[in-house]
Amino acid sequence: MKLFQRLLVAPAALGLLAPISANANEVNLKEISNYSDVESIEFANSFNNDLQAENTLLAGGEGLVETTGDSFSSTTAASFGTTFYVGSIDEGADNGATTFTYDFALDLETSFTGEDSLEVAIIGGTAGTTAVDGVMGGDMATLTNTSTIDTVPADIEIGTPDYLVLDGISYTFPLGGFTVAVGDGVGVDELNTGACVYSAFTDTVSDCGTGSLGGEADSAVAASYDFGNGFTAAAGIGFGTETDGILSDEDSSTIGLEVAYTADTYALSFAYTEDDETAGDQSYYSIQAAFTPDAAYSISAGFEFDDDDADSVFVGLTTEAGPGSISLGASTQSLEVDQDNNYMYELSYSYPVNDGMTITPGAFIVEDAEEDEFGMVVTTSFSF
Numbered sequence: 001m002k003l004f005q006r007l008l009v010a011p012a013a014l015g016l017l018a019p020i021s022a023n024a025n026e027v028n029l030k031e032i033s034n035y036s037d038v039e040s041i042e043f044a045n046s047f048n049n050d051l052q053a054e055n056t057l058l059a060g061g062e063g064l065v066e067t068t069g070d071s072f073s074s075t076t077a078a079s080f081g082t083t084f085y086v087g088s089i090d091e092g093a094d095n096g097a098t099t100f101t102y103d104f105a106l107d108l109e110t111s112f113t114g115e116d117s118l119e120v121a122i123i124g125g126t127a128g129t130t131a132v133d134g135v136m137g138g139d140m141a142t143l144t145n146t147s148t149i150d151t152v153p154a155d156i157e158i159g160t161p162d163y164l165v166l167d168g169i170s171y172t173f174p175l176g177g178f179t180v181a182v183g184d185g186v187g188v189d190e191l192n193t194g195a196c197v198y199s200a201f202t203d204t205v206s207d208c209g210t211g212s213l214g215g216e217a218d219s220a221v222a223a224s225y226d227f228g229n230g231f232t233a234a235a236g237i238g239f240g241t242e243t244d245g246i247l248s249d250e251d252s253s254t255i256g257l258e259v260a261y262t263a264d265t266y267a268l269s270f271a272y273t274e275d276d277e278t279a280g281d282q283s284y285y286s287i288q289a290a291f292t293p294d295a296a297y298s299i300s301a302g303f304e305f306d307d308d309d310a311d312s313v314f315v316g317l318t319t320e321a322g323p324g325s326i327s328l329g330a331s332t333q334s335l336e337v338d339q340d341n342n343y344m345y346e347l348s349y350s351y352p353v354n355d356g357m358t359i360t361p362g363a364f365i366v367e368d369a370e371e372d373e374f375g376m377v378v379t380t381s382f383s384f
Helices: 003-023 131-136
Strands: 055-057 063-066 077-089 099-110 117-125 165-175 178-184 219-226 231-238 254-262 266-275 282-291 297-306 311-321 324-332 343-354 357-366 373-383
Touching: 077 131, 099 131, 131 373
Parallel strands: none
Antiparallel strands: 055 063, 077 099, 077 373, 099 117, 117 165, 165 178, 178 219, 219 231, 231 254, 254 266, 266 282, 282 297, 297 311, 311 324, 324 343, 343 357, 357 373
16 A cells, blocks of 8 residues: 555544544554555444443343333233124113124233243223123123222223223243243133134133133132143132132132143043132033044034032034134033023134234024023124
8 A cells, every 4th residue: 555545544544433432442553554445444343332232131141132221122022902892682681782892902921031921911992881792701891890990080980991901910931841820810720721622702602611610710820731742731729809828718719720632633621620719619520622633624512510410511613614714603601400591502704804804793592591582793803
């Protein structure tokens, strides 16, 4: 290089170095002056950037993700969904009037180790205020009784819960070879494998004939273990609303156990639930089975009984039909010794308009000792 070019390059390089000299580890000016092209100077490996976001340290000392104070962790995800319910029931409480309600769900999930999961569920809407909601079981249906909510804002009309509510918070993590879940909104059957693959339309039939499975406890610790050969086992302990200790004679805790086997074309599960929350030391025995051949259809069945010889049954068929699927199912409405006037039947067609929108028209019959109820509902579900 000519001397004149060297004289031009050196001051230019020094001018670039001056503003960030406090961060320099080592600057070799002699090597810089030997560059033949000023554009080829590379400074990246000669400096430490102390302004980089610090790693979130794990127990092992290694960071899972890099975050800054004004952003979410890259392991945090949010999912949203809402469902519109439009329909009527001829003998329902609304005297056959067509009603419209909706629910909304927001689910937040984050991980701290890559193997665990902290989940928060928030729900809202009006689903829970009509006769249709009583059958369809929208997200807000269980919160119609505002006594389940600690504080109701003064401007909220009782019975029309059109506001956001924290529906549950749970933490799932590995422990040895087990998977453990704990939190509010967690049932003793939270980690059960189950064996029902039926795509239900109404809330009652969605229980697959095992509506007592898991009991009534809504806060629990559950654990599961996968043996790796198709066999799984799960257990849970649920805490009552008023307890005088855990698993004592005075508490209202719930206990759940399950063993299941899943093969390529069929599945079978057996579950036991001891529910002290509302039934007063009542035990339930639940069986689910599914046949899933390499075909366009699947068949599911369920059976449940208790200590008083009351039982419930279910059978359902889901099959592909054009771009969507048809579901046809029958189930008892509750555990009964005498099943006369206790059955419910449903037929629906689920059509995915696109990846985030599904329209499902359906009809159902609810048996009643006086007069059966017939309903027609169209649900439109959005996920985003």
